[in-house]
Amino acid sequence: MDDGSAEHARQKLVAGAADMIRRRGLTATSVRELAKHADAPLGSTYHYFPGGKAQLAAEAIAYSGNATAAILARELERGPLDGLRSFLIMWRKIVVDTDFRAGCPVLAVSVEAVPEADGPPRAAAAAAFAQWTGLLAGSLCDHGAERAAAERTATLIVAAVEGSIAMCRAHRSTDPLDRIADSLEVLVRTATEPTREGAS
């Protein structure tokens, strides 16, 4: 039973790290405050994560990336267009619900070339981006898109969404996210109906 609560405490730290990185970025996320927020002693943090902050960050990024990928994969089952829309709505909800104070932890880690962010955390960020891009590209391929075009479109979607999340936070407005929606939908339609043969 200790296993259960111990793993729970560990998980709480990872989830808390993801949330804090999402808001402040990695450097501004202190292990101290993280432990306090998770009601865990500071020492426990280094017991669960011998690799220190870097390990904690890497697991937080992987956790967050996988959670997003799971939702994306589920929504993509209804087709690439529905997947795209859900993806946009999901991020929109995060920035709105936090009054533009939170964004994407994967993005945050990717723009901080601090020693502790290199290595595991950066690798986890790259894996998350690759996972999301791969899911989108796969769905586009499944719906008639050519391989190369699918990868290009998927990359553009991920890049545009990430960039617009940051722009929304800077502007304290959802306009950037809302404005890219239409163009991305057009791109998805174009990619999945290359010859415009009148698919459903």
Place this chain on the structure above:
Amino acid sequence: MDDGSAEHARQKLVAGAADMIRRRGLTATSVRELAKHADAPLGSTYHYFPGGKAQLAAEAIAYSGNATAAILARELERGPLDGLRSFLIMWRKIVVDTDFRAGCPVLAVSVEAVPEADGPPRAAAAAAFAQWTGLLAGSLCDHGAERAAAERTATLIVAAVEGSIAMCRAHRSTDPLDRIADSLEVLVRTATEPTREGAS
């Protein structure tokens, strides 16, 4: 002549801040190291920038945003497509020349909701994004695009470029930036030739 060298020292601090924020983000950029890098005593920093780190950061963001805008405006004179290409090449050069260790300082500030980043720095970031988007949208309008479509396309370009810069850093590869290029060019062509009437 003291004016000249004093202003030079000030400018050196601003440029150094922009460079450091570009690489590490705002939180990991210390005023101490900044002063050392600019060969200025720590006290001088607070003499030039009474507002402390926040003021320094805000000026660094504005400086960087204006520099980018100046280049973008110049290249856009040859048309939106040439402007887009130059924009992409410019960012590509930054990430490649620094071995993927530097990105966009405006983006970095936008994803760090730390107290010192709110206020002036965040406002400067929003202004930079708005300036770039405005320049692109204006050029698209000048070349036949409708107002709303121009703004959507311009926003998508800025968002996609910013996002792909972060992805390039995470992957340590220029693939993301290279992959979005084609799609963005198609979007610009579509926006400026809405009825496909065979413009020059």
Place this chain on the structure above:
DNA sequence: GTCTATACGAAGATAGAC
């Protein structure tokens, strides 16, 4: 195995010597 107490350095900012 868990956690308190602490080591050690660096952060932002300032006071006061030149």
Place this chain on the structure above:
DNA sequence: GTCTATCTTCGTATAGAC
């Protein structure tokens, strides 16, 4: 006006008591 020396707080990480 310029800058050195310092104050205070907070960072990561650990040692050693329970």
